Amino acid sequence: MINFKTLSLLFVLTGIVNVACGSQKTLVKNDTLPDNPTGVFQKEAYFKKINANKSKEDYLTAKIKCVVSMDGKNTSTSGHLRMKKDDVIQISLLDPIAGLLELIRIEFTKDMMLMVDRYNKKYIYVPYDQVDFLKKCDIDFIALENLFWNHIFVPAKQQAEPEDFLFETTESSEPVSGKEVRLKYVDEHLTYCFTTSQEEKRLVETLITGNRDKESKFAFQYNDFKPFQGNDFPNEMVMSFIMGSKNASLSFILSSVKNKSGWETRTKIPTKYSKEDPERIFRSIMGPN
16 A cells, blocks of 8 residues: 655655645536536547646746745745756755755756755755655656646656546535536556636646545645746645645745746756765654654
8 A cells, every 4th residue: 555654755855745725526527517518528628728728838937935834833935946848847945044045956857856955965866766655656757747837647648638537527615616627547556636627727736645545635736827928827836745643735936937948957966965865864754654
């Protein structure tokens, strides 16, 4: 059985964790959703509209305000998010007091995960397939990139297709939210649920749950959509994790969102920094299984 401590470790390590707080929804219909005058839901047409609303740009840079909540305590700081499609995701977190010096750099590339702790002069640099919890949870660059770019995805698959999913419609418990359409994908261990707004035709939440342990959840929520190069992009991302009584949260609030290239897409590690064993650090964070 998948241990959901492993699903949280990546986000505990990088400060990217959040309380799962999706709204309650009621199932209305399955596979016969009203999306056109005939009253018959067209999977391919709806999926095409969702894809049409995705950002088409190759680069995104933004200033970020980060709010981390863990064990009832809140910590906030500022930083930067930089992304190049099919290549890299960089998150830079600054000193929360002065807000000038970089303390943490997290970098995800196609095959490697890097975290640089500039305060303690240490770093982790490891392939995804050599980190046990990443392998167990199907976390790779494809999954991470789609989460941060607000895309629907199938684990380890470059391009998702409508036939990959079971489609459901829901009524939100909040009247202002209106109808939503869920796209579900189930593999051996996990269920991926992508909630989309039927009116705006865009992804508003990705929820991952265990097929055996349904009380443990990881959610990636998207709010405050604003124009970005011809399409809308979420200017607030909320990452959530809950496992029994344990929960943690992190919100990214984006500003100055730009399609900007010309920045260093790979982080250079200073020679005096020491390399750390990621599994040892993960065990020290979460304690015994």
